[in-house]
Amino acid sequence: MSATVLSPLSESPLAAAFALLGRGDLRGAAEAYRGVLGLDLTGLETEAPLPAQSAAERQAALLGLSLVARQSGQCVAALRLAQAALEANATAPAAWANYASLLQANGQNAAAQTAFLRALALPSADRGAYIPALIGLGELLTVTGRTGEAIECFREALGIRPGLAAAHYGLGNALAIAERFAEALDAFEACLATKPEHPESHFAAGFCRAKLGQYAKAIEHYQRAVKLRPGFAAAWGNLAVCLVADGRDYLAAPSFQQALLADPKLLSAHLNYGNLLRSRKQFGEARSCYERALESDPKNTDVLVAFAYLHLEESRDEARFESAEAFLERAAACAGALAANAEIENARGIVALARHSASGEQMWLERALAAFGRADGLGHKTAASNVGNALLRVGQVSEAIKAHQRSVYLDSTHPGAQYNLALSQLRAGDYENGWRNYEARWAFREVHARPRRFQQPRWTGQALAGKKNRVFVYAEQGLGDTLQFFRYLPLLRDLGAALVVEAQRPLARLLKPVVEGLGGEILAAGETIPAFDWHVPLLSLPFYMGTTLDTVPAPLALTTLPEFTAVWSGAKLVGEVPSVGLCWAGNPRYAADHERSTTLATFVPLLRAFPHMHWIGLQKGDAAEQIKTVLAEAGCRYTLTDAAAADIDLADTATTVASLDLVITTDTVIAHLAGSMGKPCWLLLPWQSDWRWMQAILTTPWYPTMRLFRQPAARAWPALIEEVTLALSAERFCG
Numbered sequence: 151m152s153a154t155v156l157s158p159l160s161e162s163p164l165a166a167a168f169a170l171l172g173r174g175d176l177r178g179a180a181e182a183y184r185g186v187l188g189l190d191l192t193g194l195e196t197e198a199p200l201p202a203q204s205a206a207e208r209q210a211a212l213l214g215l216s217l218v219a220r221q222s223g224q225c226v227a228a229l230r231l232a233q234a235a236l237e238a239n240a241t242a243p244a245a246w247a248n249y250a251s252l253l254q255a256n257g258q259n260a261a262a263q264t265a266f267l268r269a270l271a272l273p274s275a276d277r278g279a280y281i282p283a284l285i286g287l288g289e290l291l292t293v294t295g296r297t298g299e300a301i302e303c304f305r306e307a308l309g310i311r312p313g314l315a316a317a318h319y320g321l322g323n324a325l326a327i328a329e330r331f332a333e334a335l336d337a338f339e340a341c342l343a344t345k346p347e348h349p350e351s352h353f354a355a356g357f358c359r360a361k362l363g364q365y366a367k368a369i370e371h372y373q374r375a376v377k378l379r380p381g382f383a384a385a386w387g388n389l390a391v392c393l394v395a396d397g398r399d400y401l402a403a404p405s406f407q408q409a410l411l412a413d414p415k416l417l418s419a420h421l422n423y424g425n426l427l428r429s430r431k432q433f434g435e436a437r438s439c440y441e442r443a444l445e446s447d448p449k450n451t452d453v454l455v456a457f458a459y460l461h462l463e464e465s466r467d468e469a470r471f472e473s474a475e476a477f478l479e480r481a482a483a484c485a486g487a488l489a490a491n492a493e494i495e496n497a498r499g500i501v502a503l504a505r506h507s508a509s510g511e512q513m514w515l516e517r518a519l520a521a522f523g524r525a526d527g528l529g530h531k532t533a534a535s536n537v538g539n540a541l542l543r544v545g546q547v548s549e550a551i552k553a554h555q556r557s558v559y560l561d562s563t564h565p566g567a568q569y570n571l572a573l574s575q576l577r578a579g580d581y582e583n584g585w586r587n588y589e590a591r592w593a594f595r596e597v598h599a600r601p602r603r604f605q606q607p608r609w610t611g612q613a614l615a616g617k618k619n620r621v622f623v624y625a626e627q628g629l630g631d632t633l634q635f636f637r638y639l640p641l642l643r644d645l646g647a648a649l650v651v652e653a654q655r656p657l658a659r660l661l662k663p664v665v666e667g668l669g670g671e672i673l674a675a676g677e678t679i680p681a682f683d684w685h686v687p688l689l690s691l692p693f694y695m696g697t698t699l700d701t702v703p704a705p706l707a708l709t710t711l712p713e714f715t716a717v718w719s720g721a722k723l724v725g726e727v728p729s730v731g732l733c734w735a736g737n738p739r740y741a742a743d744h745e746r747s748t749t750l751a752t753f754v755p756l757l758r759a760f761p762h763m764h765w766i767g768l769q770k771g772d773a774a775e776q777i778k779t780v781l782a783e784a785g786c787r788y789t790l791t792d793a794a795a796a797d798i799d800l801a802d803t804a805t806t807v808a809s810l811d812l813v814i815t816t817d818t819v820i821a822h823l824a825g826s827m828g829k830p831c832w833l834l835l836p837w838q839s840d841w842r843w844m845q846a847i848l849t850t851p852w853y854p855t856m857r858l859f860r861q862p863a864a865r866a867w868p869a870l871i872e873e874v875t876l877a878l879s880a881e882r883f884c885g
Contacts, residue, residue: 166182180218183214187211187212212235213231216229220252225252229249229253229256232245232248232252243279244283245269246272246283247265247269247283250263253265254290259290269283277310280310284317285320287300288303288317289320292323292327298328301321304318308321314344315348319337321334321337322358323354329361331358338354342355347378348378349376349385352372352385353371353372353382353385353388356369356370356385357388360388360392362563363563363565365395368388372385383410384413387406387409389405390405394595397598397603399426399595410423415446417446417450417453420439420440420443421452424438424439424440428460428463429595433460433464436460440460451491454477454478454481455477455481455494455497457477458477458478462504475498478494490524492528495522495524495525499518499533499540502521503515506543510866515543519537522536531560531561531564531567532567534554534556534557538550539570545845547577547578548578551575551578554571557570565593565594566594568587572584572590576588581697581698585693589690606622606685608685614645614647618684619684620647620683621650621683623650623688624651624652624685624688625654625657625675625688626687626688628737631688633657633823633826634822634852636653636661636664636688637704638695638703639651641703643669648670650671652672652674652677653674653675654675655674655675657799657800658799659799660800660801664708702852706826707827727763728763729809730763730811730812731767731806731824732790733767734750734773735749736818738771745838746836750769750776750777752868755868756874756875759879761787761788763788765788765789765790766790766791767792767793768793768794793806794806800819803820804823807820807827813830814831816833817834817836817839821856825853828854829855830855831855832859833856834859834870837860837863837865843858859874859877
C-alpha cells in the first residue's frame with residue numbers, strides 16, 4: 151500500500167523531519183513535525199478540532215505526521231491528520247493520494263478509489279504530482295481484481311517517470327496476477343535495475359521465473375531475497391519448492407526448515423514440505439507436516455486434498471479409497487459456497503481413476519472422466535491431461551492426444567502435460583512429435599527426480615569429427631529400457647563417436663562384449679566415469695537420430711559367450727520336450743506394476759493344459775517364491791523349474807533363455823532380453839499397455855520375433871491366458 155509525503159521545498163526544520171522519517175526514526179520525526187506545526191498532538195484520537203493550516207510546508211508536516219501515525223499503528227490519528235492536510239490545501243494531488251491510501255488501509259475501497267480519482271482530476275503543472283495517486287490507484291485496482299486498469303495506471307506513472315521502482319514493482323504485481331509472467335518478470339527486473347537490494351522484487355522475480363519453468367534463475371532470486379532478509383519465510387519456502395522442481399530436492403529440506411523457523415505457522419511451508427516427503431514415500435513424516443498445516447488453517451482445502459493423496463498412495467488396500475474420498479468430501483464442505491473447486495474435482499478424478507485401475511469397473515472410469523471434465527471447466531490447467539490419461543484406458547488414443555494438447559496449450563511450462571502428450575503420440579506411432587516431446591521427461595520430477603548434470607555439453611546431433619569425440623552414453627530408466635535402446639549405439643559409433651557407456655550393474659556383464667565390439671568401453675552404474683567430451687542419455691537417441699516407425703533399428707544381437715555360464719545346473723533344457731520360459735512380474739517399484747504384473751497362479755490353467763511341457767521359471771525377486779506354493783498345490787500334475795534363482799545377473803539369465811524354444815512373459819526385462827536375442831517371445835500385455843507396444847497391434851517394430859497378446863478388458867488375465875493356451879496348442883512343437 152502506498153503512502154505519500156511531500157518533500158520539503160528547502161532546507162528547514164521540515165527538511166530535518168523529513169530526513170528523520172526517511173531513516174525510520176518515527177519518534178524523532180513526530181517531534182520535528184510537531185515543532186513545525188506548533189501542535190500539541192494529545193487528543194488526536196478524539197474529535198477535538200485541529201488547527202487550520204494553509205501553507206504548503208504545514209500541509210507537508212501534517213502529511214508527514216499522518217505517515218508517522220500510520221506506521222505506528224494509530225490508524226484513526228493517521229486518517230484525521232490526512233483530513234487536516236486536505237483542509238489546509240484541497241488542491242494538492244499528493245494530499246488526496248495519501249488520504250485515499252489510508253481509506254484503503256481501513257477497508258474503504260470505494261471511498262479510496264473516489265479519492266484517488268479526485269487527486270488525478272486536479273490540475274497541476276507538475277505531472278509528477280500525479281504519480282502517488284496513479285501508483286495508489288493501481289495497487290487498489292490490483293487487489294480488487296481489475297488488473298487491466300491497474301496496468302494502465304502503472305504504465306502512465308512510468309510514462310511520467312520511467313525509472314520509478316515503485317511503478318515497475320506495481321506493474322509487475324498486476325501482470326503476475328493476470329498470469330502474464332514474462333511481462334511481469336520484465337517489470338520486476340526493471341525495478342531491480344533501480345533497487346538491486348530490494349528483497350520483495352527478488353522474491354517476485356523468482357516467482358515469475360518459476361512460473362515460466364526457469365527454476366535455476368528463480369533459485370538465484372530467492373537466494374538473494376533471503377540473503378537480504380534472512381527472516382523472509384515465504385522466500386525460504388519458495389526456494390525449497392524451486393529446488394525440488396530443479397531436481398535438487400536433497401537441498402530443499404533445510405530451506406523448508408528455515409522458512410518454518412522464521413514463521414512456524416507458514417502453512418505453505420508445512421504443505422510443500424509434506425508433499426516432498428510424500429513423494430519420497432515418507433508417509434508418516436508427510437502426515438505430520440499436513441497435520442501442522444491444518445493447525446494453522448483447519449479448513450484449508452489444499453491441505454485436505456493433500457491428505458487425500460496421502461491416503462491414496464500410502465497403501466494398496468480398498469480402505470485407502472474410502473479414506474481419500476472422505477478427505478475430499480471434507481474439503482468440499484470446507485469450501486462452502488465455493489464447493490465447485492477445480493483442485494477438489496481433479497483429485498476426485500484421480501481417486502476414481504485409481505479405483506478403475508484396481509478393479510477394472512467401468513463405473514469408476516466414467517466418474518473419473520466426469521470429475522476431470524468438471525475440473526477442466528473450472529480452469530484446472532492439467533485436468534485436460536488427466537482426461538487424456540483416462541481416455542487412453544478406453545483406447546481412444548486420438549481423443550487422448552487432443553486432450554493432452556489442450557493441457558499443453560493451457561500451460562506450456564508444465565512438464566507433466568508435455569510428457570503425457572509425448573507418450574500418447576508415441577503410442578499412436580507419431581514418432582516425429584513424440585520423441586521431441588519426450589524430452590520433457592527431464593523436467594518432470596515423477597520421471598527424473600534428480601536429473602544428472604555434467605559440465606560437458608549434451609550431444610544432440612553435432613558433428614563428431616576430430617579428437618573430441620568421446621560420447622558418454624548412460625542408461626536412465628529400467629533394465630528393459632536399456633536393452634531396448636542399446637540398438638542405437640552402432641549408429642552413434644558410425645557417426646564418429648568413441649563410446650563410453652554406462653549400464654545398470656545387472657546388465658553390464660551381458661552388454662560388455664557388444665560395447666567392446668563397437669570399440670567402446672563400458673562401466674557399471676556407480677563406477678568412476680572416465681574422461682569424455684559429450685554426454686547423451688540413452689533414451690534421447692531416437693529423437694536425435696530422427697527415428698520413425700519405418701526406421702526403427704534392428705535390436706542388437708545379444709548372444710551368450712563361453713564365459714557366460716548359468717549357475718543353474720538342473721535338467722537339460724533342450725531335447726524332444728519343448729522348453730518354455732515363464733516370467734510373470736516386473737519391478738514392484740514401477741508405478742503401474744500392479745497392472746502389468748500378475749501372479750504365477752494366473753498361469754496355472756496354462757500349466758495344466760500342457761503338463762508335459764518343460765516349464766522354466768525365469769522370475770527373479772520375491773515373486774519367484776510363488777513357484778514353491780504353486781508346485782505344492784499342483785502335486786505331480788506338471789513341473790516348473792526355477793532356473794533363475796541362482797542367476798548372478800542377466801548374463802546368466804541370457805544363457806538360460808538361449809536354450810528355450812519360447813518365452814512367455816508379462817511386460818518385464820525378460821521380454822526385452824528374449825527379443826534382443828531373437829528368441830520367440832509372447833508378451834502378455836494389460837488392457838492399457840506401455841506406450842512402446844502401441845495400440846491394438848499384435849506385433850512390434852522393436853522386436854521381429856515378438857508376438858503381442860492383449861487383455862480384452864481391464865484386469866482380464868483369465869481371458870488372456872485362455873487365448874495364450876489356444877495359441878500354444880497351435881504351435882508346431884505342441885502338435
